[in-house]
Amino acid sequence: MQSFYDFLSQPEAYGTIGALLAAVLAYFGWDHFSKKDQTETDETTIAPAELETDQERDLEAGEEAAEAEGPRFETPESLPSRMTRLRARLAKSGVLGKALLSVLSRGDLSESDWEELEETLLAADLGLEATDQIMEKLRTEVKVRSLDDADQIKALLRELLLEQVNPQWDRQLNLSPQTGPDGQTAPAAVLVVGVNGVGKTTTVGKLARILVAEGKNVVLGAADTFRAAAADQLQTWGERVGVEVVRSDREGADPASVAFEAVQHATNATADVVMIDTAGRLHNKSSLMDQLGKIRRVIEKGTQVTETLLVLDATTGQNGLIQARVFAEVAKVTGIVLTKLDGSAKGGIVVSVQKELGVPVKLVGLGEGADDMAPFDAEAFVDSILG
């Protein structure tokens, strides 16, 4: 048998060894053997194009194409898909459904069953007035029609609840084009008010997405100048959906001047809608009135406020109603946005707040996700809370 030394003495041996060495280096990579530090290696051994994987090449090509095209924005979810998803979410919370069903399924209702029914409606924040009206009609009808079937009683309750939610109310946002002071077309202005933490900025962001999905050109104004972070938050929403945000970089800047500039900018940009986010941190009613009054006056130098949306947190119950009352007194509220309905077993607040203010709930927030907001639909709402 040929020894290793005999093999080495043959000239072809060097070719074979060279090929073996090249194969080992290709397998482990040169860096595996190199003692050079990383910086030096980076400068000198840039990964050659032929060693790139297909995936890396695709990624690079995508990035280059994106750079050439300009910034990419998120596409908001379409309305039908959002509504289906959000209805399912509301139904899952089974606000009233389970409790009511357990009472109604007892058939012939005793006095204590009726009381339990009443307590369930009150616990869902339906309010005393609405609960009384529903209970009175329900008891009468059940007696007159001798109803003892749970499904029939539930159908009757559905009718009575729907009556309380007021399905015939116009819940469309008024976003019709306006005329500016010089006769030019001006954007519809939407003023968003409410105490801090209820979800105003989130509402402005989510609503911007809905409007963009409908093909509207939107400008946002960050008139919550108490916190720089609030303007940053709004800007992030704007950037995600490709909407311009007018803001001041100075914390504590005059909110009215930001609102004024936002309207000017929106008019020059021929935007359809300008939405103004305001601050909720105000010590008393008169300072709130002063600030919101001033913001409204400056907006009206350039266009009309077509909607003043009051944002309320559904989980705050009676507290929310007290806030609602104060805001209704200082701002001409035209619609309510009820947020955090996803985390609340108190869907009845829709009824009590509408009764309290005499204005409709126009939008509901059902989660923290960017597309977790939907126009309020009375029938779908009643069906989902009844389960």
Ligand SMILES: Nc1nc2c(ncn2[C@@H]2O[C@H](COP(=O)(O)OP(=O)(O)OP(=O)(O)O)[C@@H](O)[C@H]2O)c(=O)[nH]1
């Ligand atoms: N679960 C849930 N959370 C929500 C909803 N809407 C808003 N939030 C959350 O509520 C918190 C407060 O929201 P913001 O939009 O910052 O509230 P704000 O009223 O602008 O607050 P300030 O800027 O402090 O006045 C955030 O964590 C939001 O993600 C909703 O519909 N459901």
